[in-house]
Structures are given as structure tokens and as C-alpha cells.
Amino acid sequence: xxxxxxxxxxxxxNPADNFVQHAxxxxxxxxxxxxxxxxxxxxxxxxxxxxxxxxYHLAKLLERNEETDEAIKWYERGxxxxxxxxxxxxxxxxxxxxxxxxx
Numbered sequence: 109x110x111x112x113x114x115x116x117x118x119x120x121x122n123p124a125d126n127f128v129q130h131a132x133x134x135x136x137x138x139x140x141x142x143x144x145x146x147x148x149x150x151x152x153x154x155x156x157x158x159x160x161x162x163x164y165h166l167a168k169l170l171e172r173n174e175e176t177d178e179a180i181k182w183y184e185r186g187x188x189x190x191x192x193x194x195x196x197x198x199x200x201x202x203x204x205x206x207x208x209x210x211x
Contacts, residue, residue, distance in 0.1 A: 111135055126152055126159045134165065142169050153185075160190045160198045164205065171209060180210055 115132040119125060133148035149166040152159055163186025170179035183206035190199035 112139075124155065126156055126162075130159070130162050130165075133162070137165070137169065142173060145169060157185070158189055158193060160186065160193055160195050163189060164198070164202055167202075167205065171205075176209065180206065183209070 112132065112135050115128055115135060118128045119132060122128070129148055129152045133145040133152070136142075136145035136148065146166065146169055149162045149169070152162050153166065163182055167179040167182040167186065170176075170182060183202050186202045187199055187206065190196075190202055
């Protein structure tokens with residue numbers, strides 16, 4: 109919980125810090141709080157659709173919670189964002205997860 113409190117302090121000081129918000133969402137996943145993690149990821153991606161790293165984690169969270177259709181949508185959005193950013197590594201990871209889930 110100490111890490112979460114520290115990240116919350118950082119986020120309070122700079123609410124638009126994508127890295128901190130992403131890290132906070134990952135901490136909530138570790139605690140098993142998928143509801144809070146999902147909310148943080150969705151808020152971040154709404155604010156900054158170009159933050160490619162969050163798509164994979166959000167889609168995996170949805171996949172774990174058996175929300176397959178939603179996970180597929182987020183993988184697709186993530187692949188688009190990765191392609192726009194020229195991030196071939198992220199594109200490959202997203203595509204692999206997407207194909208594993210959808211085929």
C-alpha cells in the first residue's frame with residue numbers, strides 16, 4: 109500500500125502524468141482490484157489515446173474477467189495507436205494477444 113500512496117501523491121501533484129497513472133493501475137492489478145485499475149487505464153487512454161503501453165494491460169485485465177469482446181476492442185485500438193506511433197514492439201505484442209484471443 110505504501111507504493112500506492114506514494115503514486116497517489118505524485119498523481120495528485122500532476123493529475124495528467126500518464127506514467128504515474130499507468131504505474132498506479134498496475135499496482136491495483138497486483139492487489140486484485142481490477143475495477144480501480146480498469147478505471148485508471150480507461151481514464152488515461154481517454155485523455156491520451158497515444159499512450160500505447162496501457163492498451164495491452166487493460167485488454168489483458170478484461171480478458172481475465174471474461175469480457176472478451178471488450179478486450180478485443182481494446183487490442184484493436186492499441187494496435188492502431190502502436191501503428192501510428194511506429195512502435196513495432198508494442199504492435200507485435202498487441203497483435204499476438206489479439207490473435208490468441210480472437211482466433
